[in-house]
Amino acid sequence: MRAIGANQYGGPDVLEVVELPDPVPGPGEVLVRVHAAAVNPTDTYVRNGDRARAQAKQSQPPYVPGMDVAGVLEAIGPDVRTDLAVGDRVMGVVIPHGRHGAYSELVALPVGSVAAAPAGTSHAEASTLPMNGLTARLALDLVGLEPGQVLGVTGAAGALGGYVIELAKADGLVVVADASEADEPLVRKLGADIVVPRGDGVAELMLQEVPDGVHAMVDGSVQDAALFPAIRDGGAFAAVRCFRGEPPRGIRNEQVWITAYAQEQERLDTLRRQAETGVLTLRVADRLPAAQAAEAHRRLEAGGVRGRLVLEF
Known part of the structure; x- marks a missing residue:
């Protein structure tokens, strides 16, 4: 072959x-x-x-x-x-x-x-x-938010970030996401409730919108510790690449390894149904x-x- x-x-x-x-x-x-x-x-x-x-x-x-x-x-x-x-x-x-x-x-x-x-x-x-969809699903499962809680998403216009937003909205979460000016319409169309400019200082911008801090952050842009100020005490941080640091204020550091869901056929089939019904783009x-x-x-x-x-x- x-x-x-x-x-x-x-x-x-x-x-x-x-x-x-x-x-x-x-x-x-x-x-x-x-x-x-x-x-x-x-x-x-x-x-x-x-x-x-x-x-x-x-x-x-x-x-x-x-x-x-x-x-x-x-x-x-x-x-x-x-x-x-x-x-x-x-x-x-x-x-x-x-x-x-x-x-x-x-x-x-x-x-x-x-x-x-x-x-x-x-x-x-x-x-x-498959891979990005399951990675997004795993990240959300690891942070374990309840409907109505607030999720921060960086790298929101990317393939992974887009799936995180759409699955989070399907789970009933409030989403605060980053985007460039050119990508803001896309990120809003994907379902983000609040959009802040991407780049340096995104944590501070999210904190302005959610003064108590987000309940969890999925870091699609790999900003790591720079995002901790936007997360409330006892919240969760989902790292899609290896981050070995120790977050402050009781924030959980969740490592998102796709191998954990690589043979989760039922979850992959759920993503298939969500794509068919328009939940996922x-x-x-x-x-x-x-x-x-x-x-x-x-x-x-x-x-x-x-x-x-x-x-x-």
């Missing part, structure tokens, strides 16, 4: 088309023929080696990035109990390691990582949902042929992408 991988760590240009053996689904696994793979910031860490260095793990190249797939169920391995059938349109979460990543024509996944794709969506649209920034993965990485790292760039096989 064809895949997109890197034979050495580096910039976007190290990504190239590679030939790999077709994967065979083992016990408890299914095989997906990939039509679309979303491009996420975490993919760049697989490519440049940051992920391997952070985990102190080294595998053999090529290193294949990618955490989101959508396509067609190709085969079902042994010892699998599922309502899915060969030929169904599906989406799934991939936890990349070595040659195993979403930027591949075929990928074998635990059946719990795969669910039906939302009806009426393209493969590209469906590929934007699937945003594709652009579609590119898989062979243009380097260009997709360049565009992502340049910033300003709204929604997800998607590679198509």
